Structures are given as C-alpha cells and as structure tokens.
Amino acid sequence: MTCTNPTCFFCTMKEPNILIRKSGIKKCFKEILTIDEQERVLILSSLWNIAMTKPEDPEFPSLGIFKCMVNLVNKSISDRPWLLDGQNMYIPYYASHVVGSYTMNRFEFAEKAMESGVIPPLMDLMRGKMSWVEQRVAVRALGHLASYDATFEAIAVYEEELVKLTMALASTSSELVYNEFVVKDPNKRVKYHKNLITRGVGGIEMENRKAEEWASQIQCWCLHLLNCFAIRGRSIDVICNQEFLKDLSSMWGGLVNHTSPAGVGLIRILCYNPIGRTKVSESKEVLESICNLSRSSDDWQYMAIDCLLLLLHDLTTRYKVLEIASVYLFDLIEVRELGERSKLGQKITRALLIDFKNGKSRIKNPELERILKETWVLKIDKKKKEKSMSDEKLEEKRVMVSLIKQQANHSFWLGDIETAVMKYTEGVKLCPLRLKKERIVLYSNRAQCYLLYNNPDAAISDATRALSISNPVNSHAKSLWRRSQAYYMKGLAKESLMDCLMFINVFVTADKKNHAKIPYYAVHMIKKLMDRTWFFASAKLKLANNGSASSDYGRSKEEFTNEEQVMAGLYTILEDPFIRKDGDAGRKVHRKKYSMAESI
Incomplete structure (x- = not known):
C-alpha cells in the first residue's frame, strides 16, 4: 500500500537524499509525543531493533535520539492516563533500552545521553515507578553510563541512593520476578510483560524461560553497576x-x-x-x-x-x-x-x-x-x-608404591575400608612428587573410602588434591565425580553441580571414539541438582514457607532426605562401567579399566 503520510518515519528512513532523510528523522524525534500512539510504538520498536543491531552507528545519537527518549520516559512517568492509553505502556521499556544500547560501547554517545538528561528518568524507573521490566533496562543503561570516567560523576550525584537501590534489586531480583510473574496464572500475567519477553511469540514455556533469563540479567547488570563504584573505591562501606x-x-x-x-x-x-x-x-x-x-x-x-x-x-x-x-x-x-x-x-x-x-x-x-x-x-x-x-631410586619407589596400592585395593574390595585408608595414606607419604599419576590415583581412591565412611570433608580434600595435580587442572574424571558426591552430601548443590557437569565433559571427551553415553547415575544426579540450583529455587522455597526460609544454596547435610543420602551412597559404589558390544572378554577388560580402585 502507498503511504499518504508526508511525515511517516518509515518512509523517511527510505529517503535516498541524506539531507532530507536526516531532517525528517530529527523532526520525528522532536514531535514523537504528537504522533499516533500505535505508530509511535512501532517507531520505538524499530529504533530498539536498530540500536540493538547497530549500537555504534552515530546517525541517531547525532540527531537527538537521547532527548527524544528522555521526553518519552518522563511523559510515561508523569502522565498515568497517557501511559495507559493504547500501547504507550511499551514505551518506557523501549526508550530505556535504546539508551542502554547506544551507550554500551561509545563514551561519546554516553556523554550525549548525559547531556540530554537521561539520568533522572532512569533513576525514577530504578525507584520502581513502573515495574521490574523497566528496572531491568534502567540498571543496564545506568551501568553503561557509570562505566566511563566522563559520565561517572553525573551518576555519582545519586551515589548513595543508587547504590542502595541496586543492592536491593540484586538481592531480590529472583524473588521479584518469580513472585510477580512466574507463579501467576499465565492468563493473569501482565500482557505487555509477556509480549516484551517473548516478542509476541511463544507460549508458557517460552515465557518462563525468558523470565528466568531476564531475572538473571537484572542481577548481572546490578553487579556491573556496583562494580563501577567499587572499582573506584566508592561506597565500599555501603556495599x-x-x-x-x-x-x-x-x-x-x-x-x-x-x-x-x-x-x-x-x-x-x-x-x-x-x-x-x-x-x-x-x-x-x-x-x-x-x-x-x-x-x-x-x-x-x-x-x-x-x-x-x-x-x-x-x-x-x-x-x-x-x-x-x-x-x-x-x-x-600443587x-x-x-x-x-x-x-x-x-x-x-x-x-x-x-x-x-x-x-x-x-x-x-x-x-x-x-x-x-x-x-x-x-x-x-x-x-x-x-x-x-636418581632414576633408579625413583623406579624403586614406584614399585613400592604400586605394591602398597594393590594391598589397599585388596582391602577395599574385602570391605576393610579402615585398612585401605591406612594403606593409601602410606602410599601417599612414600610416593615421590614426580609420580603424579600414581599420586592422583592414591588420593582419588582414598577419597572413595572417605565417601563410604560418610566423611565428605575428607573426600573433598583428597579429590581436590588429585584434581590439583591432574593435567590440566580439574580433569580427572573419577575425582570430579567423587567430589561432586561429597559436595552433594554436604548440601552444597552449586559446587556439586559444577563438578558433575565437568565430570560428564571429561568422561565423554575421553571416550569419543566409542561414542560414550552419559552415565545414568550422572544424569540422575544432575536432575536433582538442577532443581536445587534453579535460579528461582530460593524464591520458590521462600514463597512456600511464607518468606521465612533461607536460600536452598548451602543447605546443611541434615536437610537432605534419607532417600537422597542413601542414593548418594549407592552412586559412590555403583560406578557403572561401559559395556562394549564385543563379547564377554571385551566386557571384562573394559570393566577392569573403569573399576574404582584401579590405576587410571
């Protein structure tokens, strides 16, 4: 269809004459508040897209886009009836996002934004004049402005208030988004939030996934803004x-x-x-x-x-x-x-x-x-x-350590864990520092014994020593798995998950030729840990307990169920070996290769 609007922004953008094009864009920025509300939101959405894809293009910043965004956010905050008219509700989000995108990499754009007066309206959004959606883009934009020495002092005018607001937002972002969006009946969620999160595409699953992503980004950008103060030695006592x-x-x-x-x-x-x-x-x-x-x-x-x-x-x-x-x-x-x-x-x-x-x-x-x-x-x-x-003495020590390790392994398989620990300890003391592979096995196997003793602290210590001397660091699969279990027993879900994921990575990478499958016990562990380390886990727990519960992160050992404790012990014992399709003999060889107490 042929456009009949002589001041149409989209037609102006297609104008081949550069001078006419710039004049039209500049006029649009000045008269943005007088444009039809539906067209205004379309223009803002387009500007948002351009700012995201071309944040270093100087054209719009030179033509007054920042002043335009300031006027839009100020109007949204001061005129509630106007904000609620049609699609104007989307405007503060898009306007703040445009500011953040253009000030992300170019300090000269940040200076223009500051001179245009973007900081006061962004501060109003940070104060919660609208919702968490607008706070997300406000803290992003303020963080970019605070990154440059040229604009930091303008931000620092609000230092005490801004630091405290940012700290509160960082601490509560997961609860804020979870309580105000995730747990609500999807039909009762704020419509413009849903549309912004999914860009109008996607159902409940997409909305929930993006809400978690956005809550995480709020926290990240809060940390970045606080870092801008801390790195300059500002507000240290407050933070x-x-x-x-x-x-x-x-x-x-x-x-x-x-x-x-x-x-x-x-x-x-x-x-x-x-x-x-x-x-x-x-x-x-x-x-x-x-x-x-x-x-x-x-x-x-x-x-x-x-x-x-x-x-x-x-x-x-x-x-x-x-x-x-x-x-x-x-x-x-080491x-x-x-x-x-x-x-x-x-x-x-x-x-x-x-x-x-x-x-x-x-x-x-x-x-x-x-x-x-x-x-x-x-x-x-x-x-x-x-x-x-000497090399001869080193080899003599290697043989002695090997014999001691075999004795320890034998004791382990007989169920005499106490003797096994004593023998592994004897091997550790005798083993020269240069024999790294032997020491890794001794430490790792002793960690296994401590797991069966229900002593996670000692197991973590030994597994860490083995991982410290592995090459590269943290690359010994069995030690990763054992430490993951020990952290799980202590209720340290995050550390357990990190080790479990690294274990899977090392495990699969080491057996690429045979297309190794992820062991079932590791998959099962990850499923449990993902529930405990979910970004909204503490918010969910707090809501379920009427705000009285502490974060799931760092739960004590006693807070795990008896079933979980038993399962952790089973995983310690049942490290299922790979089963190759090459007959019984092949299975025996492979089972020996991956048995717990053998050398790597």
Whole structure:
C-alpha cells in the first residue's frame, strides 16, 4: 500500500537524499509525543531493533535520539492516563533500552545521553515507578553510563541512593520476578510483560524461560553497576553490608551473560580495598562460600583464590582468615596453572608460609600449625630431598608404591575400608612428587573410602588434591565425580553441580571414539541438582514457607532426605562401567579399566 503520510518515519528512513532523510528523522524525534500512539510504538520498536543491531552507528545519537527518549520516559512517568492509553505502556521499556544500547560501547554517545538528561528518568524507573521490566533496562543503561570516567560523576550525584537501590534489586531480583510473574496464572500475567519477553511469540514455556533469563540479567547488570563504584573505591562501606555480602557470595552470575563474574567478581574488587577486606574477613559465612568456590571446578575458581590471597597478604585480616582458609588452600598448593594464572600453587604456598621460618611457626593454633607444617614438608623439605633422587631410586619407589596400592585395593574390595585408608595414606607419604599419576590415583581412591565412611570433608580434600595435580587442572574424571558426591552430601548443590557437569565433559571427551553415553547415575544426579540450583529455587522455597526460609544454596547435610543420602551412597559404589558390544572378554577388560580402585 502507498503511504499518504508526508511525515511517516518509515518512509523517511527510505529517503535516498541524506539531507532530507536526516531532517525528517530529527523532526520525528522532536514531535514523537504528537504522533499516533500505535505508530509511535512501532517507531520505538524499530529504533530498539536498530540500536540493538547497530549500537555504534552515530546517525541517531547525532540527531537527538537521547532527548527524544528522555521526553518519552518522563511523559510515561508523569502522565498515568497517557501511559495507559493504547500501547504507550511499551514505551518506557523501549526508550530505556535504546539508551542502554547506544551507550554500551561509545563514551561519546554516553556523554550525549548525559547531556540530554537521561539520568533522572532512569533513576525514577530504578525507584520502581513502573515495574521490574523497566528496572531491568534502567540498571543496564545506568551501568553503561557509570562505566566511563566522563559520565561517572553525573551518576555519582545519586551515589548513595543508587547504590542502595541496586543492592536491593540484586538481592531480590529472583524473588521479584518469580513472585510477580512466574507463579501467576499465565492468563493473569501482565500482557505487555509477556509480549516484551517473548516478542509476541511463544507460549508458557517460552515465557518462563525468558523470565528466568531476564531475572538473571537484572542481577548481572546490578553487579556491573556496583562494580563501577567499587572499582573506584566508592561506597565500599555501603556495599559491604554484611547481609548483602552473604547474598553476594551466592550470586551465580549470568545464565546468558556467561562473562559475568558473578558475586565473587564484586567480592574480589572489594578485597582490593582495605575497608572491603576488613568487612569480608568479618563474615564467616562469606569466607566459607569463597573457600568452597576455591575448591570447585567453577569457571570463577581463580577469583575465589585471588580473594583469599588478598586477605592473607593483609596483616589486619590475615589471622581472621588463615584459620578457615588454610584447610582449603592446602589442597591447592600443587596447582600449576589455572586459566591465565601460572605458578598459582607457589603463590598459595608463600601466602600460607608467611609466618614460617625454617619449618617453625609462630602460630599457636595446633590444627593450623599442623597444616602449615605439612605445607612446609610437602613444598619445601620433600621437594628439596627429591631433587637429587636418581632414576633408579625413583623406579624403586614406584614399585613400592604400586605394591602398597594393590594391598589397599585388596582391602577395599574385602570391605576393610579402615585398612585401605591406612594403606593409601602410606602410599601417599612414600610416593615421590614426580609420580603424579600414581599420586592422583592414591588420593582419588582414598577419597572413595572417605565417601563410604560418610566423611565428605575428607573426600573433598583428597579429590581436590588429585584434581590439583591432574593435567590440566580439574580433569580427572573419577575425582570430579567423587567430589561432586561429597559436595552433594554436604548440601552444597552449586559446587556439586559444577563438578558433575565437568565430570560428564571429561568422561565423554575421553571416550569419543566409542561414542560414550552419559552415565545414568550422572544424569540422575544432575536432575536433582538442577532443581536445587534453579535460579528461582530460593524464591520458590521462600514463597512456600511464607518468606521465612533461607536460600536452598548451602543447605546443611541434615536437610537432605534419607532417600537422597542413601542414593548418594549407592552412586559412590555403583560406578557403572561401559559395556562394549564385543563379547564377554571385551566386557571384562573394559570393566577392569573403569573399576574404582584401579590405576587410571
């Protein structure tokens, strides 16, 4: 159909004459409030799409798009009848999203946006003048503006209020979206929310999936905005509120924004500041969460280790942290490389042994002194003694360790777990540091024994030691599986899930030629863990208990059902081997290859 509107935005966009086109677009931006409401929403939707696909194109920012967006958001907030007229309800979301997209990568666009007055209306949306949908795009846009030194001070005018609003939104985003959208009867959900989430396409399943994704993004963008203040040393004391730090330590990061460093990323920034280090060191719960992350296969494991090292190198926080952290860090002293970090084990060793001199400690805590002495023996004494060991002596030790391991395996299969533990321990002490494969098996098999003893802490410690000396780190399948079970027994669902997923990855990758299938027991474990680690799990639990329940993250062992405890034990024993289609002889060979207590 031929358009008869001489000021039609879409016709203007097709105008070949650049000067006429720019003049028409500029006029449209100025007169946006006078355009028919249905056409206005179509224009905004189109601008949103262009801003998303071409966020670095200078044309619209140079023609006044930011002032246009400011006028639209201000009108939406101040004129309720206008907002509720037709499709105007969509306008604040699209307008704020356009601002966020154009200010994402270009500081000159951010300066134009600031000069156009975008901050006050975005602050109104952050205050909850509309809903969580608009808060999502408001915090995104404010985070981008706060990223640049040129525009940060304009944001910092609202510093105290904005930081507190952002902290509250980060902590409650899952409950907010779950309570206001997910649990509602689909027919009673706010229509424009549904349309924005699915772009008008998709049913209930799509709506629920996107709601979880958006709630996660709210949290990610809140963390980014807080990071912009923390990295400049601003509002550290406010962000280090003890309750918020606890919330922060359990924030996963993005379901879609995979590069988001989660809550631990912000904690690490706080640990670069003396006030932040003091506050973090005062919370046992936060420290334990960081420590658990340091002994996991999570992508952000290295960030947790960074936090602990920063705390240990500060003499004002060292002794508050050392007692808790030493148990965890001792299992990591042999890590060579983790991500881009090299010689990480050496750095951990130096941090632990600051108070040591010639094998003597000034620390009076007996358990802590024992850990530090073991660190000294393993990393200093034993390493020094083995430097001059001949190849013949090394081979002699290898044979002796092999015999001890066979004795331990025999005891294990006879059900004499106590003797098996003693023998594996004897093998660990005797085994030279250079015999990494042998040591991995000894540690991993002893971890298996501890699982049967119902001692998850010892199992986690041994499995972590095995994974620390595997090459690359966290690549020994059996140790991953055993640590996953141990974390499950302790109620640490997130750490258990990470190890279980890594186990499956290593397991399948190692047997690509035979097209290995994911073991049933691992699939079953993941199903249980996904329920516990679902983004809305804590919100669901809290709602079910009328707001009185704490997060499912970090449940105590006693909170798992008896059936779950029994199943965890069964998984420990029944590590089903692959069954090849090459007859009984082939099955026997393969069963031996994957049996629990054999060498890798």
